[in-house]
Amino acid sequence: MTDSLRDLLRPELAAEFRRKPLGRHSPALQGLLVALRRQASGDYLLVAQRPGGPWLLARRKPGGPMAAPPEILDSPPLPSLEAAEWEVFRRRWRDLTGAEPPEDAPPPAENRA
Amino acid sequence: MSGNPYGDRLPLPPVVGYAGDWSLRPGDELAFHLSAREAPCDCAASIVRLRVADTGPDGPPYLEEHIPSPLDGTHRVAVQATAAGSFLRIEPSEPLAALQAFALELFVRPGLGPTGRPQLLFGGWAAEAGRGLALILDEAGRPAWIASDGKGAPRRFTLESPLRAGCWYGLRARLDRKGGAVALELLPLPDRRPDFRRPAAAEGRLDGPLPALERVTLAGTPPESGGPTAWQFQGRLEAPRLWEGAEAAVFDSQPFAAWDFAEGISAESVPDLGPHGLHGHCVNRPKRAVRGRRWDGSEQDWRDAPAHYAAIHFHAEDIADAGWAPTLRWRLPEELRSGVYALKLEAAGTAYHAVFFVRPAAGRERRGGLAFLASTATYLAYANYRRRLLPGGAELFIGALPTVDPVDLLLPLHPEWGASTYDSHADGGGVSFSTRKRPIVNLQPTDRLWNFTLDLLILDWLEAEGLDYDIVTDEDLAREGPAALAPYRCLLTGSHPEYWSTTMLDGLESWLGEGGRLIYLGGNGFYWRVSHLDDCAAIEMRRAEDGTRAWAEEPGEYRHQSDGVLGGLLQRCGRPPNALVGIGFVAQGFDASAPYRRLPAADDPRCAFAFEGIGEAVIGDFGLAGGGAAGLELDATDPARGTPAHALVLARSEGHSNAYQVVNEETLVAAPGADGFYDARVRAELTFFEHPGGGAVFSTGSIGWAGSLWRPGVGYGNPVARLTGNVVRRFLDPTPFPPPPEGR
Numbered sequence: 001m002t003d004s005l006r007d008l009l010r011p012e013l014a015a016e017f018r019r020k021p022l023g024r025h026s027p028a029l030q031g032l033l034v035a036l037r038r039q040a041s042g043d044y045l046l047v048a049q050r051p052g053g054p055w056l057l058a059r060r061k062p063g064g065p066m067a068a069p070p071e072i073l074d075s076p077p078l079p080s081l082e083a084a085e086w087e088v089f090r091r092r093w094r095d096l097t098g099a100e101p102p103e104d105a106p107p108p109a110e111n112r113a
Numbered sequence: 114m115s116g117n118p119y120g121d122r123l124p125l126p127p128v129v130g131y132a133g134d135w136s137l138r139p140g141d142e143l144a145f146h147l148s149a150r151e152a153p154c155d156c157a158a159s160i161v162r163l164r165v166a167d168t169g170p171d172g173p174p175y176l177e178e179h180i181p182s183p184l185d186g187t188h189r190v191a192v193q194a195t196a197a198g199s200f201l202r203i204e205p206s207e208p209l210a211a212l213q214a215f216a217l218e219l220f221v222r223p224g225l226g227p228t229g230r231p232q233l234l235f236g237g238w239a240a241e242a243g244r245g246l247a248l249i250l251d252e253a254g255r256p257a258w259i260a261s262d263g264k265g266a267p268r269r270f271t272l273e274s275p276l277r278a279g280c281w282y283g284l285r286a287r288l289d290r291k292g293g294a295v296a297l298e299l300l301p302l303p304d305r306r307p308d309f310r311r312p313a314a315a316e317g318r319l320d321g322p323l324p325a326l327e328r329v330t331l332a333g334t335p336p337e338s339g340g341p342t343a344w345q346f347q348g349r350l351e352a353p354r355l356w357e358g359a360e361a362a363v364f365d366s367q368p369f370a371a372w373d374f375a376e377g378i379s380a381e382s383v384p385d386l387g388p389h390g391l392h393g394h395c396v397n398r399p400k401r402a403v404r405g406r407r408w409d410g411s412e413q414d415w416r417d418a419p420a421h422y423a424a425i426h427f428h429a430e431d432i433a434d435a436g437w438a439p440t441l442r443w444r445l446p447e448e449l450r451s452g453v454y455a456l457k458l459e460a461a462g463t464a465y466h467a468v469f470f471v472r473p474a475a476g477r478e479r480r481g482g483l484a485f486l487a488s489t490a491t492y493l494a495y496a497n498y499r500r501r502l503l504p505g506g507a508e509l510f511i512g513a514l515p516t517v518d519p520v521d522l523l524l525p526l527h528p529e530w531g532a533s534t535y536d537s538h539a540d541g542g543g544v545s546f547s548t549r550k551r552p553i554v555n556l557q558p559t560d561r562l563w564n565f566t567l568d569l570l571i572l573d574w575l576e577a578e579g580l581d582y583d584i585v586t587d588e589d590l591a592r593e594g595p596a597a598l599a600p601y602r603c604l605l606t607g608s609h610p611e612y613w614s615t616t617m618l619d620g621l622e623s624w625l626g627e628g629g630r631l632i633y634l635g636g637n638g639f640y641w642r643v644s645h646l647d648d649c650a651a652i653e654m655r656r657a658e659d660g661t662r663a664w665a666e667e668p669g670e671y672r673h674q675s676d677g678v679l680g681g682l683l684q685r686c687g688r689p690p691n692a693l694v695g696i697g698f699v700a701q702g703f704d705a706s707a708p709y710r711r712l713p714a715a716d717d718p719r720c721a722f723a724f725e726g727i728g729e730a731v732i733g734d735f736g737l738a739g740g741g742a743a744g745l746e747l748d749a750t751d752p753a754r755g756t757p758a759h760a761l762v763l764a765r766s767e768g769h770s771n772a773y774q775v776v777n778e779e780t781l782v783a784a785p786g787a788d789g790f791y792d793a794r795v796r797a798e799l800t801f802f803e804h805p806g807g808g809a810v811f812s813t814g815s816i817g818w819a820g821s822l823w824r825p826g827v828g829y830g831n832p833v834a835r836l837t838g839n840v841v842r843r844f845l846d847p848t849p850f851p852p853p854p855e856g857r
Contacts, residue, residue, distance in 0.1 A: 038506070046515070
């Protein structure tokens, strides 16, 4: 983990992501997400048990262009895409800091409606 | 690898199959080619008309209609082997088998370094019996003779010089079956990369009896009991020539056989210019019209300089026909209505659908009515899309976690079913062919909401609106041209009609010129050029030069082998989508969709019909595809690319997420912030214009639009559905569209 990535892990960004994991984000949250997805990818994948979910969390494995079977992770099925996004965000945050991300920090002043 | 590593958590279909044709009419007979994946298996079969896909808990309930047929019931389905992997088969010949001493020369560019298994270059080798005589690259990538009578270990003579991936070599090999004298000689061919590859040569002896040259193939050998090609060579071969006699000077004499890969590049056959006519036949459509050892950059078109393109590229991933025998046959009843159908195969708690499309009986089309164009060329381009399962950066451009359906998990278990044109070969080149003569796992009514499943939603909405329609497919347009559309007044595209041949475009434009009315109900349409081949069972496409693309075509290889046309973006072939439908691809993102905002042009009397009964300023802030009508892939007007001067932009989307990026073909110098947060170019534009043929064109410019025909919690009663319905009804009304006022 790089120091610069650690610097991006601000509580209010976790809270912003918790409120709205899909769609338009503040530039600061977008910066964090780009960094997490580039530097701490984990190659996560969601497998729909049925159309529209629930979803099983999986990891893509290397195995050439014809693809290797993904590994289904030991995690309860996730009821929605939003829940799945938060679960992966949590995992990445935990992997980087050793702690759970806060879910309800107040948004910084510049992001308040 | 097969079976199911996931157990009960993710049941996978034990039986799959494909329909022998995609476009049928009542009265036609259709064969279904089925196979059990692991062991013979009972499955319940039935014919169903697909009414609406399974769009999840927020969408309309899944609906398919059972069509009683003699196929109803349980069928025992056997395992059928899939013939994948391309190679060249030489016609069996007595003179070849009678050769006692011979010499071979060919040029080789391996695609891969040492693969840990043999790769056959030339010879007759029965893989399962372990018998024959062949020139190979061995497990370590070194040239070797191998011989065996099937008893005991094969004998080899190896040149201790591995070939380097991506480099051309000349290879000469001699063998005298009487006495066993052999020789190998390797000559690296220079290219622009400086290197220290060195020539190498060795002579020696193979003990024991040496088999005759029988069942001769190049680049791989088909197993005796079927299945993927054994000893697959991955890479390019050029100009194989054979001489009778094994003395060193034999290469100066007239060859016994000389296969010319520069001749008939569009064909499957390879002529032998020698005296015996030992012609070859390409199996599983290897890639031709590729640079050979002589290509120096001075030529870009194989038709002008075939000698520069005298190579054939063979891949393990190539497949032209799975080759499964027909399992079931069905004659379509005369009264069967036009629609999207499937043979449904149920086993072990799973269902698999082999999809096909039914047009009306000839002469019974809805004259002056509505047709829906099923995007079969695009379905083919995406068929067996594997890239989503590969580690990598998909999450970044999606803007969310990648998702797959359980049936996608069949793909890693069955590499022999081939890949999509979004995938790459093991040696890095793009997959440029796709055929429907194989199981296609991602053409199912249970797929994630994309393309085919969104198209089914459009059809369900038409049913709910009471708007009768016929199905026409891309194949029909490619085969018949404008005649396929002539009966109809209005044509509705699917949600993502991305892949077009210029034959199809010609047909569509000709029909528009005769007064046709076109509703482009999608995004990123009319984008890539394809050529149809194998009587429209397959497409060829090359991702040339530019575009938002999963791979880039090799330099100098931009022209299709099947017909020589320039591949790539249609806009670069002089056919920009903007000139056809007013708009073209500008941005994409896949996390969440956005609504449109009505613009003043919506009040123009020329298009007042569209907004009848719609008071909302914001349209489509709901939907099944990302929660908005503007999403996934977006198109907008651009006069410089051909948008008609009189086109009206009725609404424009706004508020797109940061995940939406301006596409690279719209970018000259890459700069930060070309996304939905900062860049106003990220938008979809709802566009209308009258056509000089007397008809009109209406375009939505978003894949997500179709998903907003349904509003969660409400259904089809919503502004997006109402607006679409207004347009369809007006376009079906024979009242002409007056030309726009002077000055527009």
